[in-house]
Amino acid sequence: MSDLRIEGLRVAYGSRRHPVEVLHGIDLHVGQGETLGLVGESGSGKTTVGRAVLGLAPVTGGRITFDGEEITHVSRRRRRALARHLQVVFQDPYSSLNSAFTIADILSEPLIAQGVPAKEAHSRVTTLLDRVRLPKSASQRYPREFSGGQRQRIAIARALALSPKLVICDEPVSALDLSTQGTVLELLTEIQDTTGVSYLFISHDLAVVRRMSHRVAVLYRGDVVEEGAAGTVTSDPEHPYTRRLLAANLVADPDEQAERRKARLALKAATGSEGSEAVA
């Protein structure tokens, strides 16, 4: 079973004296084998929702339950144990994999952290690589030897190592070119079909969310303004904000998008800004 419920979730950054609330009491539900797409413009709070589920955001109100257990605030020990069921794939496959380790080490590390003996963990690497359609020979290589799409497939393999019930996919294809995006999305769908894993699929791209999700929730400035079946929300939205989002997506020119993405990546490379953490 996999059942994630978010009820009245509030998150505030800043100091205790000067809190800045970025989620204003939102409700979301991700059922067994389901993909809930979470869409919204930059800064609407999407990543913060994922971080709150992983215990990485300052939650000030509401509750998060997973399979009936309240996980809003749990001990470090319990959080580590929960990592067995709750995993994450981040946007940036360049910084989410530790460049100092071989792929075999990267894929076996979550298993070892959960108490699987090293030898057995290493023996599972080939199966994991196979699942994301990478050859066995990849195991002795380093992240820098792979393309962006291949690295994202390695990140997906790592997230799957513990056979989690739910994976938070936070903009998992935004850093990839269009054809590579397709391959990675197809892979995520195939994995869901065979394993029954649930996804909380975060993206600013309504087209990607429409393709991946059973249901879609639209986040606007920290509030869920619309939620429903993916087809309905993305083709016949009720809320004016969703309509604007849809219009913006429809007029988006793929070449222009590619240019913007290139500029973002160049900026990231220059400033080293957008980091990401691994959750073992």
Ligand SMILES: Nc1ncnc2c1ncn2[C@@H]1O[C@H](COP(=O)(O)OP(=O)(O)OP(=O)(O)O)[C@@H](O)[C@H]1O
């Ligand atoms: N660690 C932090 N400290 C202070 N403010 C933060 C922090 N992380 C996020 N915020 C703020 O919270 C708001 C929501 O951010 P969040 O990253 O969740 O949005 P998002 O919808 O995922 O945006 P993007 O698509 O750009 O990643 C933004 O105003 C952001 O500036």
